[in-house]
Amino acid sequence: MKRTFLALLAGAALFCGLLTGCGSGGNPPEQEAAHADELYVGIAQDLDSLDPHKMVAAGTKEIMFNVFEGLVKPAPSGDLLPALAENWTISEDRLAYTFRLRPGVKFHNGAIVTAADVVYSLERASGTSGAADIVTVDALSNITAMETPDEMTVILRLAEPSNEFLSYLTAAVIPADYDQQDTAPVGTGPFRFVSRTAQESVVLERFDDYWGGAAALKTVTCRVIENADSILMSLQSGAVDLFAHLTITQAQQLTADFAIEQGAMNLVQALYLNNAVEPFNDVRVRQALCYAVDKQAIIDLAFDGFGFPIGSSMYPAFSKYFDDALTDYYPHDTEKAKELLAAAGYPDGFSMTITVPSNYQPHIDTAQVIVEQLKEVGVRAEILPVEWETWLSETYTGRNFESTVIGVDASTMTARALLERFTSTAGNNFINYNNEAYDNLFQQAQACTDDDEQTEVYRAMERNLTENAANVYIQDMADLLAVRHGLAGVRFYPIYVLDLYGLHWES
Secondary structure, three states, rough: OEEEOOOOOOOOOOOOOOOOOOOOOOOOOOOOHOOOOOEEEEOOOOOOOOOOOOOOOOOHHHHHHHOOOOOOEHHHHHHOEEEEEEEEEEEEOOOEEEEEEEOOOOOOOOEEEOHHHHHHHHHHHHHOOOOOOOOHHHHHHEEEEEEEEOOOEEEEOOOOOOOOOHHHHHHHOOOOOOOOOOOOOOOOOOOEEEEEEEEOOEEEEEEEOOOOOOOOOOOOEEEEOOOOOOOHHHHHHHOOOEEOOOOOOHHOOOOOOOEEEEEEEEEEEEEEEEEOOOOOOOOHHHHHHHHOOHHHHHHHHOOOOEEEEOOOOOOOOOOOOOOOHHHOOOOOOOHHHHHHHHOOOOOOHHHEEEEEEOOOOOHHHHHHHHHHHHHOOEEEEEEEEHHHHHHHHHHHHHHOEEEEEEEEEEOOHHHHHHHHHHHOOOOHHHHHHOOOOHHHHHHHHHHOOOOOHHHHHHHHHHHHHHOOEEEEEEEEEEEEEEEEEOOOOOOOOOOOOOOOOOOOOOO
């Protein structure tokens, strides 16, 4: 993944995941206090849930990554590291995983993590426990039995071998006897939850008994700043010390008190199309839009050239899966777009709406360029800005939309996390993609025992999405972070997280 450090204005971007009148979260901190062991972070949306097994929004997972852990956890390199499990073995037939837990690991409520907590958490995350509103990790349904020969050992038995199974064990482990995750969450991460004021702030505090050693920062206050116009004011006034996902314009307007660090969002930004509604149920219309949209022009106009063009539902950080040849599968060609529209019965174009979360200016900027580009082929697009909660309930969950500009993340470091959502029966298939060949490829990928073979099948799934123009793919956006001078330790990951553990103030 590309990662560079830019001196402010030496070279002079953003997202959202799933997916700022500013909620102040309190009075602006004194600058002296910020340079001790406190940090104030600006976030573009309130958390959608405090329960790790109910979170949907990428922005929520980004912050709560610091509160919860699984048996394993991701590293900035993309590798999986031991977390609550200090080691594990895999049987020769790859159907049994035996995990040995770290001794003495504490939950934030002081209880010691045991094998019973792991079993409870995996049953809950898989949706088999009966708990309500769980965002299930479908890959965990591969588990046929969980055994606990002692309090520190867990054996997971699988129905079939899986090359990716370990990646899903980043699922949060929580106490088996605790029922207040919705309001007072308890995990094992380096920071514990202190409080949340809706639409204003979330406060985290260093967990001194963290098994990996205490973090440098004592408290982290995340201030909800949903109005894009308030971001600069919040940074320059001292209300926040760090803000991720800035636009180029915002970065250029900051004072010399800040540096800008650049990584990649690890998101698939696209004009997502509801394949179940007219005219987007016609592949020719979808292909026409792909030819009509000039993704490099979007990157140049809206992001000052910062961004990584893509051609399917995979981003460059997943290097072994990413097929760069798909990036230019639909070269910008207005005449070809018009021909396809005419063949589909729309020689004069049509009208459409693009629903966009109003608190994510980069997506709005992208939509504005798309509107102008579609005019060239006779398509009359109108931007429909909505609140994030409305987008989540109506567009994503309710699937009540025509098209939307958003960024979709992987959640776990697997190709499956990005591609399974477009299988016809997936609960998160919000674009209603229904392609029998695609479904068959997914089943084939799950049956693979050879990693290279599985990689090729996943690449075939990407080609299927591209050839059938499931969406109009645009980019993995550049991620620009405003970092107050003196704050060190920013690390980028191949998934959408903000790692607070290594952050510290330099004297």
